[in-house]
Structures are given as C-alpha cells and as structure tokens.
Amino acid sequence: xxxxxxxxxxxxxxxxxxxxxxxxxxxxxxxxxxxxxxxxxxxxxxxxxxxxxxxxxxxxxxxxxxxxxxxxxxxxxxxxxxxxxxxxxxxxxxxxxxxxxxxxxxxxxxxxxxxxxxxxxxxxxxxxxxxxxxxxxxxxxxxxxxxxxxxxxxxxxxxxxxxxxxxxxxxxxxxxxxxxxxxxxxxxxxxxxxx
Amino acid sequence: xxxxxxxxxxxxxxxxxxxxxxxxxxxxxxxxxxxxxxxxxxxxxxxxxxxxxxxxxxxxxxxxxxxxxxxxxxxxxxxxx
Ligand SMILES: [Zn+2]
Numbered sequence: 256x257x258x259x260x261x262x263x264x265x266x267x268x269x270x271x272x273x274x275x276x277x278x279x280x281x282x283x284x285x286x287x288x289x290x291x292x293x294x295x296x297x298x299x300x301x302x303x304x305x306x307x308x309x310x311x312x313x314x315x316x317x318x319x320x321x322x323x324x325x326x327x328x329x330x331x332x333x334x335x336x337x338x339x340x341x342x343x344x345x346x347x348x349x350x351x352x353x354x355x356x357x358x359x360x361x362x363x364x365x366x367x368x369x370x371x372x373x374x375x376x377x378x379x380x381x382x383x384x385x386x387x388x389x390x391x392x393x394x395x396x397x398x399x400x401x402x403x404x405x406x407x408x409x410x411x412x413x414x415x416x417x418x419x420x421x422x423x424x425x426x427x428x429x430x431x432x433x434x435x436x437x438x439x440x441x442x443x444x445x446x447x448x449x450x
Numbered sequence: 451x452x453x454x455x456x457x458x459x460x461x462x463x464x465x466x467x468x469x470x471x472x473x474x475x476x477x478x479x480x481x482x483x484x485x486x487x488x489x490x491x492x493x494x495x496x497x498x499x500x501x502x503x504x505x506x507x508x509x510x511x512x513x514x515x516x517x518x519x520x521x522x523x524x525x526x527x528x529x530x531x
Contacts, residue, residue, distance in 0.1 A: 272524060276517075283513065288505035295504070305508060306516045313520055380503055387502035406499045431464045438495040 264325060268316050275316075279309055282329050285408065289330065292403040293337045296392035300340065308333040323417070330408070331418045334400055341396035390440035394433060401429040402437070459485055467492040 266274035287305050294301040311332050312319075319328055391399050397419075404415040405426070416426045462475040466489055479486055 270524070272520075275520070279516070284507055287508040287512075291505035302512050302515075305512065306519060309516055310519055310523060313523065383498060383502040384504045387499055387504050402499065406496050407505075427461065427464065431460050434464065434467075434492055434495050435460075437499060438491050441495060441498055442491070 260325060261321065264316070264319065264321065267313075268319075275313060278325065282326055283309075285326065286329055286333055289333055289403055289408060290337070292387075292391060292407050293333075293396065293399045294340075295388040295399065304333060304336050304340065307336050311336065327414060327418060330404065330410075334404075334418055337396055337400060386441055386444050387437075390437050390444075393440070394436060398429050398433040398436070401426055402433045405430050406434075459488075463489050463492055467496055 263274050263277055267278055283305075286308050287301070290301040290304040290308070291298065294304055308329060312329055315332070319325070323331075391402065394402070400419060401415060401421075404410045404418060405412065410418070412423050412426045412430070415421075416423045419426070421429075459475060459478065462472045463485065466472050466475055475485070479489070
C-alpha cells in the first residue's frame with residue numbers, strides 16, 4: 256500500500272474523522288456501484304449496504320491489518336453484508352440454467368446484436384441498465400457477487416477468491432455459469448423478433 | 451445445429467473473453483464456428499455488463515445520511531470510553 260494511504264488509515268484508526276472522510280471519498284463510488292449491482296432488484300437495499308459498509312468499516316478499522324489494500328477490505332465488508340442480507344431471505348429455487356446438468360456439452364451459439372437498436376442514446380442506456388439489473392436480479396447472490404467483482408469492478412479471479420473466501424476454480428465456475436445465464440437473458444431481450 | 455462439445459472449451463472461452471491469450475483455444479477456433487460464436491457472445495455479454503450504467507454515483511442525500519450515522523456512532527464510541 257502506498258504510504259499516504261497507510262498514514263490516512265492510521266489517522267482514521269485513531270479517531271480522526273476527517274481522515275476517515277477522505278477514505279470514504281476515495282472509495283464511495285466503487286462501493287456504491289458494487290452494491291447497486293449485487294442488490295440489482297432493490298436500489299433501496301443498495302443504499303443500506305453502502306451505508307452499512309462504511310459504518311462497519313469504521314467500527315472494525317482497528318482490525319484492518321493492512322495486509323490487503325483498503326479497497327479490497329471494503330469489498331469484503333460489503334460482500335459479507337450482501338451475503339448476510341440475501342442468504343437469510345427465503346432461498347428462491349435455483350435458476351434453472353444453473354441447475355441444468357450438462358446437456359451433452361451442447362451450447363447454443365446464442366447471438367444478440369452489439370447494441371440494442373434504440374432511437375436515442377438515453378433510451379438505449381436505460382434499456383441496457385434495465386436488462387442488466389433484471390438479469391442479475393434473477394441470479395443467486397453468490398453469482399451476483401462474482402460477476403460484479405470480476406466483470407464490473409474488474410478484479411482478478413485471485414482477488415475475487417480472496418474477498419469471497421472461495422477457491423479460484425469456484426470463482427471461475429460461478430463466473431462462467433453466470434455469464435452464460437446473462438448471455439441467454441440478453442439474447443432473449445435484444446434478439447430481433449422472428450419475422 | 452450439430453452437437454458440439456463446447457463445454458469442454460468453456461473455461462478457455464471465458465479466459466479468452468477476459469482478454470487472455472489461450473493458444474490451445476486459438477488453434478481450435480478456426481475450425482469451429484460454434485466456439486467462435488460462443489466467444490463473440492461472451493465478449494458481448496461482458497461488454498454489456500461493463501457498459502450498462504447501473505449504479506452511477508451515490509446521491510448527496512445518501513452520502514449525508516452516511517455522515518450522520520457515522521457521527522452518531524463515533525459520539526457513541528466516545529461516550530463509551
Ligand atoms: Zn469448438
């Protein structure tokens with residue numbers, strides 16, 4: 256970690272509110288974006304996760320050992336909050352595609368256009384956002400976490416595994432299956448109607 | 451469409467979609483339209499996920515609510531000393 260960050264954390268640990276505030280400002284956009292993706296079905300829950308992450312971090316900062324960088328640690332705090340929040344909710348049945356036994360290795364070469372055709376940029380962006388939010392919302396929380404950390408936040412499989420306390424192969428497996436699921440959903444949504 | 455054992459390639463297809471170079475898959479791709487289509491659709495899936503502006507930035511009312519909560523909990527911490 257760079258020295259400036261170490262000093263800031265040290266000051267925040269000793270109760271310097273301004274230092275903690277600086278830490279929040281450096282990471283708030285990333286944590287909010289992550290929460291919005293993992294809580295795709297409910298922006299209000301994302302707001303809760305966002306706040307709870309920093310409140311928890313503030314309380315636990317003394318336990319932060321500095322062996323990972325602060326952002327990784329915040330991702331872990333946020334991930335744990337998401338897991339607690341969604342695992343205790345009535346487990347919905349697994350998404351069929353994730354359950355489906357290997358169907359003789361056959362993968363439909365699904366296809367969808369690069370961008371959904373929409374007259375205006377704003378409409379296109381809204382359509383994309385809705386498509387991503389509703390597809391993510393159908394997945395179990397473990398998959399949403401892996402897809403968000405890997406594909407949205409751009410972390411490596413190794414970093415994601417560390418944050419979620421999973422093995423690298425488990426991260427990869429969830430990522431593959433999650434991407435296939437999203438691919439099918441996007442295709443269903445964006446594919447042109449058959450004439 | 452003919453049956454095809456693409457699932458055995460899925461790991462490499464995902465790595466390739468991440469921008470990694472996978473020589474074994476690259477040797478296979480020229481002979482395999484289904485894997486090429488699969489790779490293209492995986493890349494598009496990741497691109498859609500990355501580019502959808504889900505999230506944006508936290509609003510100032512949310513950031514203010516967080517500051518209020520933190521002030522409360524630090525006052526509590528001081529009171530407990
Ligand atoms: Zn193939």
